[in-house]
Amino acid sequence: MDLVLREGxxxxxxHIVTGxxxxxxxxxxxxxxxxxxxxxxxxxxxxxxxxxxxxxxSAIQPMxxxxxxxxxxxxxxxxxxxxxxQVLEATGCINGVVNVAGxxxxxxxxxxxxxxxxxxxxxxLGGTFLFTREVAVQHWHPLFKANxxxxxxxxxxxxxxxxxxxxxxxxxxxxVDYTAAKGxxxxxxxxxAREYSNYRVRVNAIAPGPVNTPMLATIGEQGIxxxxxxxxxxxxxxxxxxxxxxxGMACPRISGYTTGQIFATNGGMYLA
Ligand SMILES: NC(=O)c1ccc[n+]([C@@H]2O[C@H](COP(=O)([O-])OP(=O)(O)OC[C@H]3O[C@@H](n4cnc5c(N)ncnc54)[C@H](O)[C@@H]3O)[C@@H](O)[C@H]2O)c1
Numbered sequence: 001m002d003l004v005l006r007e008g009x010x011x012x013x014x015h016i017v018t019g020x021x022x023x024x025x026x027x028x029x030x031x032x033x034x035x036x037x038x039x040x041x042x043x044x045x046x047x048x049x050x051x052x053x054x055x056x057x058s059a060i061q062p063m064x065x066x067x068x069x070x071x072x073x074x075x076x077x078x079x080x081x082x083x084x085x086q087v088l089e090a091t092g093c094i095n096g097v098v099n100v101a102g103x104x105x106x107x108x109x110x111x112x113x114x115x116x117x118x119x120x121x122x123x124x125l126g127g128t129f130l131f132t133r134e135v136a137v138q139h140w141h142p143l144f145k146a147n148x149x150x151x152x153x154x155x156x157x158x159x160x161x162x163x164x165x166x167x168x169x170x171x172x173x174x175x176v177d178y179t180a181a182k183g184x185x186x187x188x189x190x191x192x193a194r195e196y197s198n199y200r201v202r203v204n205a206i207a208p209g210p211v212n213t214p215m216l217a218t219i220g221e222q223g224i225x226x227x228x229x230x231x232x233x234x235x236x237x238x239x240x241x242x243x244x245x246x247x248g249m250a251c252p253r254i255s256g257y258t259t260g261q262i263f264a265t266n267g268g269m270y271l272a
Pocket of ligand 1: 025042046074101102123166210
C-alpha cells in the first residue's frame, strides 16, 4: 500500500486490529504498519494469521516493527483478556484499537434462528465491547489513576475505530442481526467517546458502503451489481479505500479534534 500520510506517522505506536487475517482488517493492518505502527493482528485461526503476517511483511520493506500475531476469538472474554495482555507485555503500550472482526448469517427474519442472531451480535457488538473494555481496564484506566485521576493530556495518540455499516441506517433485507449490531455499535461509539474522554481517547466509527471483500462476495454477482448502482460514485469500494479513511481517523493531525462521530464512507449510498 502506498503512503497516505507522512512516512513514519505512527512510529513508536502499537495498534490492535481485529479481523486482520483477510479483507478490510488485513488492509487496515497493512496501512497502519506502512506508516510505522507495530500492529497486533487478531483473528480466529493462527495459520491464516501467520500467512497474513507474511503477506504484510513482504508488502512493506524494510519493516521496522514486525507485526504481532495474536489468535483470539473476539466473542470470548478470556481470549480478549489474554490478547490485550499479550500485546501489552510485548510492547508496553497500546495506542489504538480498530474493531473490524465481523460475520454475516443472512436470512429473513421469519427464517432467522436465535443462535445465528446471537452469534452475529456476539461477534460484532460483543467483540467491540470486550476489546474496548479490556484495553481500558488493563492500560488506559491505570494510566489515568497513576496520573492522579487527571485527564491524560500527555500528547500520546490514543484512538478507537469501530466498524458500523451503511446498512445500520438504511436497513438491509436478511440482516436483522447485522444491522442491529451495527446500529448498537454506533451508540456504543458515542458512549465510549464520553466515558473515555479523560483518557483522551478519540472514539469514532466508520460506516462503509459495499466493499470488495470475501464478505461481500457472499451476496452474489447480481447483488453486487445492484449495490454498485445504489451508490452515487457508481462503484464498490476497495478495502484500501476504507483503510485510507481509517488512517485519517487514527491520525491526530487529521482527526485530533474529532470524537464520538460516525464516518459515512459509503460512496453516497446513503445521505444523512
Ligand atoms: N465488505 C463490506 O461490504 C462491508 C461493508 C460495511 C461494513 N463492513 C464491515 O467491515 C468489517 C470487515 O468486513 P470484511 O468485508 O473485511 O469481512 P471478511 O469476512 O472479509 O473478514 C472478516 C474477518 O473477521 C474475522 N472474524 C470473524 N469472526 C471472528 C471472531 N469471532 N474473532 C476474531 N475474528 C473473527 C474473520 O476470520 C475474517 O478474517 C466487518 O465488521 C463488516 O461488518 C463490511
